[in-house]
Amino acid sequence: MKVIELKETVTASNDRDAEALREELNLRGVLLVNLMSGPGAGKTTLLSRTIRDLSDLKIAVLEADLDATVDAETIEALGARAIQAHTDGMCHMDAGMTRAGLEALGTEQTDLVFLENVGNLICPAEFDTGAQLRVMILSIPEGDDKPLKYPLMFRESDALILSKLDALPYFDFDLDKCIQRAKRLNPKIQVFPLSAKTGEGMAAWEAWLRENLIRKTV
């Protein structure tokens, strides 16, 4: 289990660093997906299922956490490459931290890298990591009012995964209202209601990932 300790890089140049990293990833044919959510929205469970389903792709995972290595261990147990990044108390990943993480992870012969960002709906939305796609997960138990409270995260995301869909019968969550609220903030956002437990809705999410893969030019 590889663990890397990261320090925040200079944020003034973050947008430029992120743009440069994105261009390099495009050239290398690597799709980096920045996965953001609050704690316990099911990022690791979603990743586990996605990795199993897309077994023809070469997938690696950069896990960012304040502490612990449980998520990276779960991913490694599936046979995927994973590295655990510790963020030195920072509640987000920036482009410099992501670059350092990717270098430690290694991205040769990799199609798809998931950056599992720190569990938090606030800070991660403010920092461009260099990922080509930003995906946020909101789990059904968290409530359909979250777009009202964390608007930036919804505005900045390319896709919204509504996870733990199997729990819908037990919670007072209005799916249509939530999607409407998200689309009011971000009309282009792709929405994938799904359950990584039952598999419902996984196919649409996985097809969207495939569509966005970067063609290898070298």
Next chain:
Amino acid sequence: MKVIELKETVTASNDRDAEALREELNLRGVLLVNLMSGPGAGKTTLLSRTIRDLSDLKIAVLEADLDATVDAETIEALGARAIQAHTDGMCHMDAGMTRAGLEALGTEQTDLVFLENVGNLICPAEFDTGAQLRVMILSIPEGDDKPLKYPLMFRESDALILSKLDALPYFDFDLDKCIQRAKRLNPKIQVFPLSAKTGEGMAAWEAWLRENLIRKTV
């Protein structure tokens, strides 16, 4: 609906400011409870039920959010005094922000003030707000591994509420294991498994609040 826009105060002096605020609150006989959790753990639902159950007490609520006023509106609809504080993008409340919020709210003839901190398991743990009690909420759907991932929040809290207990049958959550993990980080932490929906476990939490009320000296 009162809304206040707050700016971060100088953090170097935060511990001193927090201590001074706590002493003043003690003198005024006001118990301030700093309520922290991730997004959607059920802070507002818990508060709504607690306010209804403790109707003999004078309770006020300081809601902190990046944006929106939904929580304060919910609380006001119950007849309790509430103010919505906007944190200017900050992911936590500090002592200076809390003081400004309390002044705008008014604490005369108040027994108990809940500070509903920004939904986040990271930053709020790092800042003493001046509250006499720190309470964190972890909801069953978030998972029993959270003490491993957000150790500071568990270490810094006087009580841990395990909320949405009614959802236990639908999730793979080991109650004993979670409590064991929390107590390993913080042997003195009080644990209250409860459901604000069914009422189960509410009495123990409310009795604990009553025990901690500050006797009015003036």
